[in-house]
Amino acid sequence: MKCKQATQLMSQSQDRDLTLKEKIQLKLHLLMCDGCTHCNRQMSIIRAAVKELGDRK
Numbered sequence: 725m726k727c728k729q730a731t732q733l734m735s736q737s738q739d740r741d742l743t744l745k746e747k748i749q750l751k752l753h754l755l756m757c758d759g760c761t762h763c764n765r766q767m768s769i770i771r772a773a774v775k776e777l778g779d780r781k
């Protein structure tokens with residue numbers, strides 16, 4: 725899997741449930757790729773922040 729695909733899967737995972745195959749591919753990529761691991765972490769921080777804002781409504 726390429727970094728571009730991995731980032732796509734990460735952003736898609738916010739909108740839909742990934743298939744088991746996609747989850748495994750993404751996880752394997754994250755194990756090997758520091759760049760995407762960092763990116764994934766940033767995304768979950770943003771997601772948590774957005775969720776918190778949403779909860780305050």
Ligand SMILES: [Zn+2]
Nearest residue numbers: 727730757760
């Ligand atoms: Zn990557």
